[in-house]
Amino acid sequence: MKTAAILVARLIFAGVFxxxxxFKFADMNATAEYIASIGFPAPLLFAWLAAFFEIALVIAFLTGLFFSEASLLATAYVLFLAFAFHGPAHWTGNQTEFGFFVDHFTFIAGLLFAAVHGPGSAMVLRRGGRGLVGNHA
Structure with a gap:
């Protein structure tokens, strides 16, 4: 049961990212416009960087490679997104933004838990070239 829960959590993390x-690759210009709307510099560059960063996170969550490090980086990224795009400056007259802000913290809680506990023992690509390791329990 524990192994299945960990694998489902990893799939959820990978799926979200x-x-x-x-969405970014589908319309990079729209993403850049959204980034520009908060006054962030070089929005198209950061849109591309964000998309490739998210792909790297997907790979880490699916393979388990650098899993804890990826979880911590994802935590910082999601925290930045929460404040930059849904933080207190966006709450005036729009309670939905507060809800989006709070939702980021539930995701952060899961990422921090994952960072501490690691990817589990099943379906993990180990560093050092030992290959994919599976737990048959």
Missing amino acids: AMAAG
């Missing part, structure tokens, strides 16, 4: 990257 894959969808985010997919």
